[in-house]
Amino acid sequence: MQLNRLATPLVLLVVAGLVIGLPAERSRDFDGTINFLAIFATTVAIYAIFTLALNVQWGYTGVFNFGVAAFFLVGAYTAAIFVKPPADPESSVRYIGGFGEALSPPFLGGDQWVPFLVAIFAAAIASGILAVLLAVPTLRLREDYLAITTIGVAELLRRIVIQEDGLVNGSRSLIGIPKPFSGYFDADTNRFVYLGIAIVVLAIVFLLVERAIRSPWGRVLRALKEDETATAASGKNVYAFKMQGFVLGAMLMGVGGAVFAFSRGSIGPTTFDHFFATFLIWAMLMVGGSGNNWGAISGAFVVWGLWTITLQLNGYDLPNVMQNRIFFIRDFLVGALIVTVLLLRPRGLIPEERRVSLWLDRRMRRSARGDPVAGNTP
Amino acid sequence: MSIVPAQFNDRLTSLGEQYRRFSETTATALLWVLISILFLWAAIFETDLFIAGMIVGSVLALGAIGLTLIYSILGFANFAHGDTMMLGAYVAFFLLTGIVVGEKPNIDLDVGWSLNRMPGATAELWDLSFGWGLLVAIALSMFVMAAFSIGLDRVVYRPLRRRGSGIVIFAMAALGVAFSIRAVMLIIWGPDPRRYVQGIHYANHYPFGVVLKTDQIFIFLVAMGLAAVMYFVLFHSKLGKAMRAMADNPDLALVSGINTDRIVMWTWAIGGGLMAIAGALLAIQALLRPILGFELILPLFAATILGGIGKPQGAFIGALVVGVSQESSIVFFSAGYKPAVAFVILVFILLLRPRGLFGTAS
Numbered sequence: 001m002q003l004n005r006l007a008t009p010l011v012l013l014v015v016a017g018l019v020i021g022l023p024a025e026r027s028r029d030f031d032g033t034i035n036f037l038a039i040f041a042t043t044v045a046i047y048a049i050f051t052l053a054l055n056v057q058w059g060y061t062g063v064f065n066f067g068v069a070a071f072f073l074v075g076a077y078t079a080a081i082f083v084k085p086p087a088d089p090e091s092s093v094r095y096i097g098g099f100g101e102a103l104s105p106p107f108l109g110g111d112q113w114v115p116f117l118v119a120i121f122a123a124a125i126a127s128g129i130l131a132v133l134l135a136v137p138t139l140r141l142r143e144d145y146l147a148i149t150t151i152g153v154a155e156l157l158r159r160i161v162i163q164e165d166g167l168v169n170g171s172r173s174l175i176g177i178p179k180p181f182s183g184y185f186d187a188d189t190n191r192f193v194y195l196g197i198a199i200v201v202l203a204i205v206f207l208l209v210e211r212a213i214r215s216p217w218g219r220v221l222r223a224l225k226e227d228e229t230a231t232a233a234s235g236k237n238v239y240a241f242k243m244q245g246f247v248l249g250a251m252l253m254g255v256g257g258a259v260f261a262f263s264r265g266s267i268g269p270t271t272f273d274h275f276f277a278t279f280l281i282w283a284m285l286m287v288g289g290s291g292n293n294w295g296a297i298s299g300a301f302v303v304w305g306l307w308t309i310t311l312q313l314n315g316y317d318l319p320n321v322m323q324n325r326i327f328f329i330r331d332f333l334v335g336a337l338i339v340t341v342l343l344l345r346p347r348g349l350i351p352e353e354r355r356v357s358l359w360l361d362r363r364m365r366r367s368a369r370g371d372p373v374a375g376n377t378p
Numbered sequence: 379m380s381i382v383p384a385q386f387n388d389r390l391t392s393l394g395e396q397y398r399r400f401s402e403t404t405a406t407a408l409l410w411v412l413i414s415i416l417f418l419w420a421a422i423f424e425t426d427l428f429i430a431g432m433i434v435g436s437v438l439a440l441g442a443i444g445l446t447l448i449y450s451i452l453g454f455a456n457f458a459h460g461d462t463m464m465l466g467a468y469v470a471f472f473l474l475t476g477i478v479v480g481e482k483p484n485i486d487l488d489v490g491w492s493l494n495r496m497p498g499a500t501a502e503l504w505d506l507s508f509g510w511g512l513l514v515a516i517a518l519s520m521f522v523m524a525a526f527s528i529g530l531d532r533v534v535y536r537p538l539r540r541r542g543s544g545i546v547i548f549a550m551a552a553l554g555v556a557f558s559i560r561a562v563m564l565i566i567w568g569p570d571p572r573r574y575v576q577g578i579h580y581a582n583h584y585p586f587g588v589v590l591k592t593d594q595i596f597i598f599l600v601a602m603g604l605a606a607v608m609y610f611v612l613f614h615s616k617l618g619k620a621m622r623a624m625a626d627n628p629d630l631a632l633v634s635g636i637n638t639d640r641i642v643m644w645t646w647a648i649g650g651g652l653m654a655i656a657g658a659l660l661a662i663q664a665l666l667r668p669i670l671g672f673e674l675i676l677p678l679f680a681a682t683i684l685g686g687i688g689k690p691q692g693a694f695i696g697a698l699v700v701g702v703s704q705e706s707s708i709v710f711f712s713a714g715y716k717p718a719v720a721f722v723i724l725v726f727i728l729l730l731r732p733r734g735l736f737g738t739a740s
Binding site: 274328334 | 442547550556564683703725
């Protein structure tokens with residue numbers, strides 16, 4: 001029991017120690033380590049947006065999305081074509097859209113932030129529309145049908161990107177996606193500015209999800225996950241609530257895709273590989289603890305931490321056999337990790353909360369203070 | 379007390395009832411008509427594509443029969459099915475050639491023992507591209523994969539079953555297993571494509587513009603033969619009866635005195651064996667690539683759901699439909715969209731008749 005309670009902080013501390021310690025030990029350079037950590041933290045923040053989004057779908061609503069990559073892809077590409085300038089007809093680079101200049105108002109340095117804001121909203125809406133289209137045929141059926149369908153649509157969208165190379169430049173990738181505020185800072189500082197942006201977006205998403213889940217609406221979703229029939233029997237429209245949970249999660253994934261596209265500056269069909277864009281995010285949520293937003297974020301940190309550390313290990317004297325296969329070994333470890341977590345610690349690092357109600361929280365606090373608890377009024 | 383007027387509710391209910399009746403009779407009839415039109419059109423106007431599709435479909439069928447049995451008897455979507463098929467193909471490759479990737483990538487290491495070194499094992503049988511070595515390798519790989527599947531069930535799925543986990547947890551575990559298996563194939567045999575037999579083998583010309591390698595005829599005959607064996611096992615043996623009973627209703631099967639643990643074991647054994655053969659047959663006419671396993675998932679699931687979960691005969695027909703539509707789709711779309719065809723079939727079935735051709739009301 002004691003060990004169980006200590007396990008979570010221990011894991012977090014060990015991963016944090018490795019993530020800071022290994023690069024510092026290897027480079028023995030303060031600036032280098034700080035730069036590495038800035039990039040690391042940015043990636044964790046972006047992945048945390050995805051795990052929070054997946055948590056809305058799976059952890060709270062119980063909807064089973066195996067095609068995170070599809071919403072990731074739609075969000076990232078939508079955002080990219082919104083902020084890029086129009087394609088140059090002279091060059092071989094071809095893509096649709098390119099509204100960057102049209103969306104830049106000529107005041108307050110508008111070109112540095114307005115298109116990006118619009119692009120994030122556009123990405124959310126595009127992902128949301130895709131979610132509605134997928135939900136209509138599958139959401140009334142067995143829960144694993146949605147899983148198979150989402151796997152399929154992720155693959156289909158990747159195919160379309162590759163085949164229709166006039167759409168978003170096909171397998172040659174879309175490069176040179178502008179970064180917000182890049183006109184004000186040099187590249188080195190911009191790294192930290194971007195870390196700030198990613199953290200701000202993550203914070204907004206986190207507060208939004210927390211608020212939504214602790215509302216009556218969120219409690220219906222939780223009830224749905226626990227027992228669909230009972231929820232239906234208490235007069236809730238199961239289909240509508242499932243749809244809302246699924247679409248909200250998908251829209252947040254679109255936001256994550258947009259932030260990812262700005263941070264990377266280039267995206268191609270290989271970016272949205274099933275392992276990288278779906279499975280890793282699931283691993284993060286499962287390790288962290290589905291049904292808990294803090295769990296989702298710490299899962300993103302732990303899994304991405306282990307993921308990067310494995311490559312750092314290659315700097316040491318590993319046997320050749322391992323060194324040449326480090327990428328595959330890493331894939332295996334993530335696959336094995338998820339099975340192990342499911343078998344040994346199915347609730348993850350930070351388990352689901354039993355009570356998610358702002359109203360009840362307030363009442364409990366009041367009664368603990370000894371204040372009179374007002375009847376049924378919140 | 380409802381805000382919605384009663385008439386509206388009644389109207390909705392009757393619409394639902396009408397849709398149910400539609401899906402019961404008309405949709406099934408419609409599906410059969412569409413499938414017949416597809417087969418007739420392909421057989422008459424695109425004979426070579428039709429035959430290519432039947433060959434791919436017959437191999438898919440072996441995978442889909444295993445998948446549908448696991449799906450219904452164990453009650454979860456086995457996303458590791460495609461990757462296990464490829465693992466079976468690689469095990470056969472290893473037994474045949476004894477090759478793994480050495481210390482450096484791109485440089486192969488020969489373990490020094492292989493079926494290929496047996497006298498006469500590589501001598502080509504009839505007009506086929508391979509000798510008896512490959513047949514023995516496939517047969518051995520079948521047993522290896524059956525044992526592997528049972529072992530995997532003991533280590534991963536049985537503990538989950540004991541705990542009463544939901545189907546989603548099973549599916550997640552299966553996906554974890556799938557990625558682990560793929561990583562193991564990449565670690566041992568590397569990402570580059572492999573083939574069982576080196577060298578070029580020419581195809582023969584047949585009437586109606588059909589060009590076929592004898593290998594392909596062999597694949598088709600073996601797959602069809604095994605499907606026939608499966609039919610007898612499932613429909614005319616006590617084990618098969620017990621398996622189908624358990625697929626229909628596990629609790630009822632348990633109280634009727636069926637040893638469900640034993641049935642689960644047999645399901646994995648049969649599923650694993652079929653996976654090994656299907657993977658190896660697929661690899662005879664294509665190349666062995668670790669990534670191929672994941673690309674198989676969608677066609678396999680489309681075939682299973684089209685036929686109705688738990689219905690081996692449905693999975694068989696579903697697989698042929700998926701195979702023929704995939705191959706003949708290149709008349710209309712670029713070949714890059716082939717994997718997307720299975721997806722379109724899947725969505726179409728989910729909209730029209732979610733429980734598939736042979737599925738019964740639950």
